[in-house]
Amino acid sequence: MIKWINTYKNRITALSGILIALGFTLGTLGYATAADYSLILATLIAVVPIAHKAYLALRMKAFSIELLVTIAVVGALFIHEYTESSVVTFLFLFGDFLEARTLEKTRSSLRSLVDMAPQEATILREDVQTVVPVEEVAVGDRLVIKPGGKIPVDGTIVKGQAAINEAAVTGEAIPANKSLDDKVFSGTLVDEGYIEMIAEKVGDDTTFAKIIELVEEAQESKSKAERFLDAFANYYTPAIVALSIIVYVLTRNLHLAITFLVIACPGALVIGAPVSNVAGIGNGAKHGVLVKGGEVMDRFSKVDTIVFDKTGTLTKGKPEVTDIQIVNDAVSRNELLRLTAAAERISEHHLGQTIVKYAHHHGLETAESPTDTEIIKGHGLKATVAGSRLVAGNRKLMAQAGIPISGSAESYAVAREKTGNTVVFVAIDGTLAGLFSIADQIREDAPQALAEMRKNGIKQIIMLTGDNRHTAQAVAEQLGLDAFHAELLPEDKVRFVKQLQADGAVVAMAGDGINDAPAIATADIGLAMGEGGTDISMETADVVLMADKLLQFSHAYSLSKATMRNMKQNITIAVAVVVILLAGVLMGSVHLASGMFIHEASILAVILNAMRLIGFKRKKVFSPS
Structure with a gap:
C-alpha cells in the first residue's frame, strides 16, 4: 500500500487537479450536481495518501499535520463544502510535491558528491591492464590512471606525474601537481598526465567514501532548534485539535472550527529549521x-x-631543513644526517620526518633500523643507531638527558629561532653533536x-x-x-x-x-x-x-552564522504566517481554501529562503598587510 501510494502520489495529485477543474467548469455551465460529484471524487482521491500518512503517524503515537488535514476534510465533506475539501487536499498534495522538489535541490551537494564516486578501475598485473569494478580493487593493487580518468581509491603514486583536480575532496578547483610518493584520493580527477599508484585504502575506507558518509550523517542530525520544534509539534498538534473543538463549542460554527484546524497546521514551522540545516551543510560539503x-x-x-x-595550521606544514650546524668535530655533517634520519624513521612528528626526507633527497642511506627506541612526547626521541646512542629533540630533552649545551651552540640556536626556524638538538653518546634548523612558512x-x-x-x-x-x-x-x-x-x-x-x-x-x-x-x-x-x-x-586552506575555516565560520540566521528567519516567517492566518480566521476574512493556499505558500517561502544558503559565499575582507 505504502509503495503504491508513493509511486502514484504525483499522478493522484494531477488527477485531483483535473477533477477540480472539471468540477468548476461543470458548475459554471449550470450542472451543479455533476460539479459536486466531480469535487467529491477529487477530495476522496486526494485524501487517500494524506489519511494514510496520518494513520501511520498515529500508529507511532504521533499527531501529524496530515491528521489535522484529514479531520478538516472529513468535516468539510460533512457540511457539504465540496469546493473547499477538494481544494484543500489538492493544495496539500501539490505543496508536498513542490516541497519534495525544492528539498531535493537543497541536497544537491550531497547528490553531486555521490555522482562523482568512481565506478571502475584499471589494474596493472604483469604489464596487462584490466578494467574491473571499483569494488574489486584490493589493498596493494597497482592501478593505472590516464588523462581524464578518475582515481578509484586512496593510495600513493609510484610512477608518473599529473595535474589532479581534487575539488571532490578539498573543494579546490585549481588542479594540484602530484608526482612520485605523493598521496592521491578516491573521487579526484587526472586533468593532465599519467600515473601509476598503489592502492592503500579501498571501499568504505577511502577518504571520499568517508566524506559522503559524514555529510549524510550530518544532514540527518538535528540542531537544538530542530529538536525543540519536533517536541513542540508533538504538543502543538493535539492542542490545535482541542482548540478547534473549543471554537466550535463557543461559536457552533463547524466551518470556522474546521478552518481553524487547517490554518493552524505548523508545516512551515516544522520544516523551516531542518531545511536550513541541510542547505548549510550541503554548501559546506561543496566547498570542502x-x-x-x-x-x-x-x-x-x-x-x-x-x-x-x-x-x-597557521603554517603550511611542509617544513624544510635550512641548515645543519656541527658542534662536535667527532662526527661529519653527512654522518650526523644519516644517523639522525635513521633514528627519526620511528617518529611521526613532522620535524623528524622532515629530516628523514632531507637525508633521502641527498641520497644518504638510512637502512639501519634503530633499537632501544623511546619517544618522549612533546620533546623528541632516544634511539640506538649503528652502536651509537642518539638523543634528538628540544632543549628540555637535552636537559633531562644531562647533555650540556655550550654558549656558542645556544647563541646559534637563538639566532636561528628569531628568524622563524625551529632547532632540533642532536646528541651522540652523551655529547651534543649538531643542530638542525628547520623552517616552515606561514x-x-x-x-x-x-x-x-x-x-x-x-x-x-x-x-x-x-x-x-x-x-x-x-x-x-x-x-x-x-x-x-x-x-x-x-x-x-x-x-x-x-x-x-x-x-x-x-x-x-x-x-x-x-x-x-x-x-x-x-x-x-x-x-x-x-x-x-x-x-x-x-x-x-x-x-x-x-584542503590546507585557512580561508575554508573563514568560510565555515561565516556559513555557520548565515545558517543560524537563516533558520531564525524561517521560524519568524512561519510563526508570523500562522498568527496572521489565525487572526484572519477568527475575524472571518480568511477561508479554508485561501488559508490553505497561504499556508502552503509559507512552506515554500521558508524552503526557498533556505535554498539561498546553497549559493552562499563568505564576504571577503583583506587584511591591511
Whole structure:
C-alpha cells in the first residue's frame, strides 16, 4: 500500500487537479450536481495518501499535520463544502510535491558528491591492464590512471606525474601537481598526465567514501532548534485539535472550527529549521568543509575565541631543513644526517620526518633500523643507531638527558629561532653533536582568513604550540595574534582550552587532528585541517577542512552564522504566517481554501529562503598587510 501510494502520489495529485477543474467548469455551465460529484471524487482521491500518512503517524503515537488535514476534510465533506475539501487536499498534495522538489535541490551537494564516486578501475598485473569494478580493487593493487580518468581509491603514486583536480575532496578547483610518493584520493580527477599508484585504502575506507558518509550523517542530525520544534509539534498538534473543538463549542460554527484546524497546521514551522540545516551543510560539503550536523553548526556560530596550533595550521606544514650546524668535530655533517634520519624513521612528528626526507633527497642511506627506541612526547626521541646512542629533540630533552649545551651552540640556536626556524638538538653518546634548523612558512591566506574571522565576530585569536618561544613569537607578531603560548605538551593545550572556557569564552580549536586531538576534543568546536583529511581528524573534530586552506575555516565560520540566521528567519516567517492566518480566521476574512493556499505558500517561502544558503559565499575582507 505504502509503495503504491508513493509511486502514484504525483499522478493522484494531477488527477485531483483535473477533477477540480472539471468540477468548476461543470458548475459554471449550470450542472451543479455533476460539479459536486466531480469535487467529491477529487477530495476522496486526494485524501487517500494524506489519511494514510496520518494513520501511520498515529500508529507511532504521533499527531501529524496530515491528521489535522484529514479531520478538516472529513468535516468539510460533512457540511457539504465540496469546493473547499477538494481544494484543500489538492493544495496539500501539490505543496508536498513542490516541497519534495525544492528539498531535493537543497541536497544537491550531497547528490553531486555521490555522482562523482568512481565506478571502475584499471589494474596493472604483469604489464596487462584490466578494467574491473571499483569494488574489486584490493589493498596493494597497482592501478593505472590516464588523462581524464578518475582515481578509484586512496593510495600513493609510484610512477608518473599529473595535474589532479581534487575539488571532490578539498573543494579546490585549481588542479594540484602530484608526482612520485605523493598521496592521491578516491573521487579526484587526472586533468593532465599519467600515473601509476598503489592502492592503500579501498571501499568504505577511502577518504571520499568517508566524506559522503559524514555529510549524510550530518544532514540527518538535528540542531537544538530542530529538536525543540519536533517536541513542540508533538504538543502543538493535539492542542490545535482541542482548540478547534473549543471554537466550535463557543461559536457552533463547524466551518470556522474546521478552518481553524487547517490554518493552524505548523508545516512551515516544522520544516523551516531542518531545511536550513541541510542547505548549510550541503554548501559546506561543496566547498570542502565537513560540518558534522546541525548542533555543531549552532555551536560554531557562537564561537568567539579561536585557538590555533602553529605547524600545519597557521603554517603550511611542509617544513624544510635550512641548515645543519656541527658542534662536535667527532662526527661529519653527512654522518650526523644519516644517523639522525635513521633514528627519526620511528617518529611521526613532522620535524623528524622532515629530516628523514632531507637525508633521502641527498641520497644518504638510512637502512639501519634503530633499537632501544623511546619517544618522549612533546620533546623528541632516544634511539640506538649503528652502536651509537642518539638523543634528538628540544632543549628540555637535552636537559633531562644531562647533555650540556655550550654558549656558542645556544647563541646559534637563538639566532636561528628569531628568524622563524625551529632547532632540533642532536646528541651522540652523551655529547651534543649538531643542530638542525628547520623552517616552515606561514600560509599565504592566513592574514586574510584571520581578518575575515575577526570581522565576523571573533574576539580572540590565540596560538598554542609545542615549538620554541622565539619561533612562536615571530609567527604571532607577523599575524597579529592576541596571544601565544610556546613549548607546550598536548596536555598543556587542553589545560589552556579549559581555562578559556572557564573564563566564559566559546572556543574553537584548530589543529592537525593527531597531536592536537585532546585539545580538539576538549574545545566547544574542534576543527581539523589537512588535505584529504586523516582518519583521526574525521573522527575527533566537529568540523573538517579537506584542503590546507585557512580561508575554508573563514568560510565555515561565516556559513555557520548565515545558517543560524537563516533558520531564525524561517521560524519568524512561519510563526508570523500562522498568527496572521489565525487572526484572519477568527475575524472571518480568511477561508479554508485561501488559508490553505497561504499556508502552503509559507512552506515554500521558508524552503526557498533556505535554498539561498546553497549559493552562499563568505564576504571577503583583506587584511591591511
